Amino acid sequence: MRGGGERSYSPAASTSTGGPRSDWRTLARLLPYLWQYRWRVAAALLFVIGAKVANVSVPVLLKHLVDAMSIQPGDPAAVLVVPIGLLLAYGGLRLMTSLFTELRELVFAKATQGASRQIALQTFEHLHGLSLRFHLERQTGGMTRDIERGVRGIESLVSFSLYSIVPTLVEVVMVLTILAVKFDASFAWITGIALVLYIGFTVVVTEWRTQFRRQANEADSQAHTKAIDSLLNYETVKYFNNEAFEARRYDDSLERLRAARLKSQTTLSLLNTGQQLIIATALVVMLWRATQGVVDGKLTLGDLVMVNAFMIQLYIPLNFLGVIYREIKQNLTDLDKMFTLMDREREVADAPRAEPLRTNGPVDVRFEDVHFAYEAARPILHGISFDVPAGKTVAVVGASGAGKSTLARLLFRFYDVGRPGHPEEPTGRILIAGQDIRSVTQASVRCAIGIVPQDTVLFNDTVAYNIRYGRPEATDAEVEQAARAAHIHDFIQSTPNGYATMVGERGLKLSGGEKQRIAIARTLLKDPPVLIFDEATSALDSANERAIQAELRQAARGKTTLVIAHRLSTVVDAHEILVMDGGRIVERGTHLALLAAQGRYAQMWALQQSAERDDTAD
Template identity: 80%
Template sequence: MRHHGDSPPPAPTDGQPRTRSDWATLGRLVPYLWRYKWRVAAALAFMLGAKLSNVGVPLVLKRLVDAMQLPPGGATALLVVPVALLLGYGALRLMTSMFTELRELVFAKATQGAARSIALETFRHLHGLSLRFHLERQTGGMTRDIERGVRGIESLVSFALFNIVSTLVEVVLVLSVLGNQFDMWFVWITLAALVLYISYTVVVTEWRTKFRREANLLDSAAHTKAVDSLLNYETVKYFNNEDFEARRYDESLEGLRRARLKSQSTLSMLNAGQQAIIATTLVAMLWRATQGVANGSMTLGDLVMVNAFMIQLYIPLNFFGVIYREIKQNLTDLDKMFTLMDREREVADAPGAEPLVLSHGSSPALRFEDVHFAYEADRPILRGVSFEIPAGKTVAVVGPSGAGKSTLARLLFRFYDIQQGRITIAGQALQSVTQASVREALGIVPQDTVLFNDTVAYNIAYGRPGATQQEVEQAARAAHIHDFIASTPKGYDTMVGERGLKLSGGEKQRVAIARTLLKNPPILVFDEATSALDSANERAIQAELRSVARGKTTLVIAHRLSTVVDAHQILVMDGGRIVERGTHAELLAAGGRYAQMWALQQNSGQKPV
C-alpha cells in the first residue's frame, strides 16, 4: 500500500534516548517476578540451606583433621571418629548440591515465566505502535535487542540473586565463624581483601563497559546490515552488488573485531589484578594461621579450615568480574527492551473507547469530512478532503501518484490520526471507537502484497484464523488461484518463501484477494487490487471483485481507469484535493482532468503519470 508520492517520511526524533538507572531497570523487573513470590521465597530458603551446608564443610574437615591426631593406643577412636566425620562431610557436600539443584528447579518457573511475560508484552506493544515507527525501524537491530533482553532476564536474576547475594551470605557466615573462633585479624584481613577486590573489580569493569557496549552496538549494526541485505536478495542480484554488500558487512565485522579485542585485553587485565589480590590474601591468611599452629593457639585442623574457607570464598569471587559485567550488560539489554515497551503509541484508543457498532448483515456508510492530514507539518498530504460512500455503494479514487489516494486507506485503518476533520463509519467517528473493532470491519487488498513465510493455506486463512479447509479453497476459487495451487506438488501446503518471494506478483495478489474474500468484511478497500495481473486474469478477477463488492461499502484506489468505470462515483484527486467527482459518463462529458486521463490511457494503454 506504499506509493512513492505519498509515502510517510521518518518521524522526527525526540532527542537523545532517555537513560534509566540500573535500580530503575531492576524495579521494572520486580513485578514480573513477584507473581511467583512463593517460588522466590522457596528458592531463597534453598539458597540459605546450600550456604549453611557449604560453610559446614570446612568445620567438619577441621574436626576430621584434628581427630586424626590421636595418642598411641587410640585405635578404636581411629576407626570410629573419622568414619562418622567422613559421613558427615559427605552428607554436607551432598546437601549443598541438592539444595542448589532444588533452588534452580523451584526458581526456573519464575525466571522463565517472567521472560515469557516480558517478551509477550513487548511483542504486543510493538504491534500496537504506529506505522511510522515500523517504517523507520531497523528490524535486525531491534530483533537482536529483544533477543538479548529476553535472554538477559534469566542470567540477570541468576547472577544477582544466586551469585552476588549468596556470596554475601556466605561471607557473613564465614566472618562470623572466623571472628568467633579466632582473633579478629582474620576478619580484618578478609574484609580488607574483599573491599579491595570488589572495588577494583567494579572500577575496572565500569571502565571497560564502554568497550562491551561498543561491541554490542557494532554487533547490532552488522546484524541489521546482514538481515536487510538478505531480505532484499532480489535487489542485490538485480544490481550485481553482492561484493558491495559483502564489503559493507565486512566493515561492520572489522569494527566489531576491534571492539571485541579491546574488550578481551581489558578483561585479561581485570583477571590478572583479581588473581593478585586473591593470592596476596591467601598468603596473609595462611601465614597468620601457620603462626597460630606454631605457637599452639591453633590446631592443624584450624589451618585446614581457614584454607578451605578462603578457597570457598574466592572461587565465586574469582568470577565476580564476569558476573558483575554480565549483570551490567543484562541490565543494559533489559533496559533497551523496556525502552521499546515505553515507546508511546502515536495512535491510541481514546479513554473509554467503545467498539464500533454496526447493524448485523448490512454495510455501513463511510464519510470523510473536511479531512486535513500531513506526515510532517510543512508537507500537507490531504487538504480538506470530503466525500461519502453510501452504505453498500462503491466509490473509486483516481489520480496521479502523490495525490494522496493511498493515504485515505491508511487513515481509514487508523495507521495515523488526522490533524483536522472527521472520518466516520456508520456515523461513529474513528477516533472515538476502538481500533480493533474498526479493523475488524475492514478488508483490504493492497497493491504491495507481503505474505508470511508459511504455506499458501496459512496465508489465505490469515484473513479469518480458524477457517475450514473447505472455506479456504472456496476463497481461492473465487480469487481464481485454486487451479494453480492444486497443480503444485504440495498443493495448499506449498511454502511461499520469505515475503512470498516464491510466488509471482500476480499469484501473491490473488492470494491477498482470497485472504480478504475469506474475511468477508462489510467494508472493502481495493488498493490497485489487480495491478500485478495480466489482462485476461484481471478481467476475471474484476468480475469476481464486483460480485464480492455488491452490497458492501467499497473504496477502490486505482490508476487504471478501466477498472473503475462501474463505480457509483469516481473521485479525481490531485495535490491532496478532490478536483472532480461524478460517474464515469458524467466525468467524460465534463471534459476535465478525468477525460484527459481516460483519453491518454485509451491511446497509449498505459497508466497516467
C-alpha cells in the same frame, strides 16, 4: 499501499527519548514480573541459605577432624573417627549442599521462565500496537537482536543474582562471623578489607570496560541488521550485481565488532590479573597469621586447615565476580533496550473506555474536512470531504503522490488525522456508520475493513495458511471457495503440493499476479462490511484482470467499497469517482459525467486509452 510522496521517515522519531535508564530503575521495572512468583523466590532463598550453611560447615568439620586426629597411633578411636566421622559427616554436608542447590534450581525455574515468557509476549504485542510510522522506520535485524538479548538477559540476570551474588554474600557474612568469633578480629578485618578492595577494583574496572562491551553489542546489531537487510533484498542485490558491495558493508561492521571485542578481551585480562593479585595477597597474609598462631600455640593445626579452606572456598566464587558483574551490567543494558521498546508510546491509541464499532447491516463511510501530514512541514491532505454510501462503491483516482493511498491508511487508523506537533489545528474526522473512528477501538475498526493492497507481502508458509489468514477459523472448504472466487484455485491445484505449497520468504516463489490473487482470496474470506481495493489488479494481465474485476464487483455487491486506482478502466462502474491532485479533490462525479466535463479526468482517460491502443498495435 504505495503512493509517491506519501511515506516519510524521521530518524529522530525512531530513537528513544533521553538516555538509558539507571540500573536500579531497570531492576524496579523487572521486579513486578518476579513478584508474582514471590513464594518461589522466598523458597529459593531459603534453599540458598541452606546450601551455604552446609558449605560453610565443611571447613568447620575439617577442623574438628584434624584436631581429633592428634591421637596416639593404634588407638581404637582412630578407626571410628576417620572412617565414620569423615565419610558420613563430610559426605552428608556435600550431599546437602548439592541437594539444596538443585532444589533452588527446581523451585525457581518456573519463576524465571514465566517472567521471560511474559515480558517477551508483552514486547511482541506492544510492537504490533505501535504505529505504521515506527515500523517504516525500524531496522528489523537490530530490533530483533535487542529483543533476543533482552529475553536472554532476564534468565541470566536472575541466574547470576540468585545463584551467584546472593549465595556469595551469604557465605561472606557467615565466614566473617566465624572468623571474628573463633579467632581475633584481625582475621575478619583482613578478609573484609580484601573483599572491599576486590569488589571495588572489580566494579571500577568493569564500569570502565562496559563501554567496550556496549560498542561490541552495537557493532553486532549493525552487522546483523546489514546481513538481514541484504538477505531480504536478495533479488535486488543480484539485479545490480552488488554481492561484493554487500560483503564489504558487512565486513566493515564485522571489523568494528572485532576491534571492540579485542578491546573487551584486553581489559578483561587486566581485570583478572588485578583480581588475582588481591586474592593472592590476602591469602598469604591470612595464612601467615594462622601459621604464626599455630607456632605460638594460640591456634591448632585444625584452625590453620579451616582458615585455608575458608579462604579458598570464599575466593573461588569471587574469581568469577568480575565476569558476573559484567554480565549483570550487560543484562541490565539489554533489558533496558527491551523496556525502551515497551515504553515507546503508541502514536495511535484507543481513547479511554472506547467501545467497539457498531456495524449492524450495511455501513457508510464519511471523510469530513480531513487534513493530514506525515511530517509537519509537508501536508498531504487538504480538507478532504466525501461520502461512501452504505453498499455503494466510490473510486479515487489521480497521479502518484496525490494522497490516494493515504486515505486507506487513515481509514485503517494506521495514523490519526492531523499534522504532527500541531494539535491546535482543525483536522476533520473519519466516520464509519456515523461513529468517529477515533472514539472506537482500533481492533473493531480493522475488523470491519478488508483490503487488497497494491504491494502484497505473504507469510513464509503455505498457500492455505496465507488465504486462511483472512479468517483463521475458516474451514478448508471456505478457503477453497475464496480461492475459486479469486480465480487462483486451478493454479493451486496444478502445483505438486496444492494448498500445502510453501510460498517462500515474502511470497517470492509466486509471481506478482499469483500473490495478488491470494490477497484477494484472503480478503474475500474475511468478508467485512467495508472493502478497500488499492490497485487490486495492478499486477494482473488483461485477461485475469477482467475476470477478477467481475469477481470483485460481485464481492463488493452490498458492501461499502473504496477503490483506489490508477487504471481508469477499472472504476468506470463506480457510483462516484473522485479525482485527486495535490491532496485535494479537484473533480467528482460518475464516469460519463466526468468525461462530459472535459476536465482532468477526461484528459487522464484520453491518455490511457491512447496508451492502450498503442500497446495493442505493438
